[in-house]
Amino acid sequence: MMHHPTRRQFEALLLASLCGAASAQSARQPAPAAPQQPWPTKPVRLLIGFPPGSVQDLSARAISEQLSKQLGQPVIVENKAGASGTIAADQVAKSIDWHTFGVMNNSQLTIAKMLNPATAYDPSRDLAPVALIGVTPLLLVVSNAAPGATSSDWMTWLRNMGSKASYGSPGVGTPGHLGMELLKSRASFDAVHVPYQGNPQIITALNGGQLHAALLPPGLALQHVRAGKMKAVGVTSGRRSPLASEQPTLREVGVLGADLELWTAMAGPAGLPAAIRDKLGAAVIEVVKDDETRQRLLTAGWQAAPSNHEGLRIRMKSDTQTLGGIIMLRNIRADS
Known part of the structure; x- marks a missing residue:
């Protein structure tokens, strides 16, 4: 004789069926991503391609203390001098920890590959602009x-x-x-x-x-x-x-068509997540706008010129054309 399930048994069977379907569905679809950790999670490194006391070094040290306060982690300046700054830039390009960045100049971020095709990184492909820090004439x-x-x-x-x-x-x-x-x-x-x-x-x-x-x-x-x-x-x-302020421009002394500014900027590796780029860039801009930091930059030889990654990208494009023109005009190569 066939026994029909009671109401309680039926509910138990239905619950088991639903649980089994849910288990099968979860097996077919990936689990939701775990919440991302807040960035930064460890000290931030700023690599400088020139010796201590160089203008790039001075600009990095002018912002590092206040930047550390903004980010809530130590900001460590490291000098990796050599090869016109490309050794440090290449280390930044190859970094994968999202905590290694470079404070770089015009040539590191624009025409390094044009000067020497053997350069291990391509500025336009392997580096991500983060923020402009300051400018200075020469x-x-x-x-x-x-x-x-x-x-x-x-x-x-x-x-x-x-x-x-x-x-x-x-x-x-x-x-x-x-x-x-x-x-x-x-x-x-x-x-x-x-x-x-x-x-x-x-x-x-x-x-x-x-x-x-x-x-x-x-x-x-x-x-x-x-x-x-x-x-x-x-x-x-x-x-x-x-x-x-007491010095004339070269235009004033009769040298025309030779306008040029040196700039200092922060960049990271090309794969840098946009959220990290934007957070770091906003922190740099906030620091550079601070009156105390602006004075420190001025003392170090920089006129504060904070700009986000898009502003820096535009400057990189312009200087790639200008400096690239000089390279072609004078046939300059890295071994010259």
């Missing part, structure tokens, strides 16, 4: 060996020296190199390029008489100019700069 300086009392006198001296004159830069393809090559074509002098590891070493060589000229950030050069150890010709910006 200051054309000459050694105390230059005779006369005016910028025109010193430019005449450089021209007359021909290839016996030498100028220093932090490396092939850096703004100090490309800017000087542009100046050579505009002002008709022929100084020979001598690469150094960084601007502090160039200053030492200028003061010691081993070099005749250089394009240097005002924040590094002016103290030596004011001390009478070298002579300043003018700044590369289109207008006079608050970083060197």
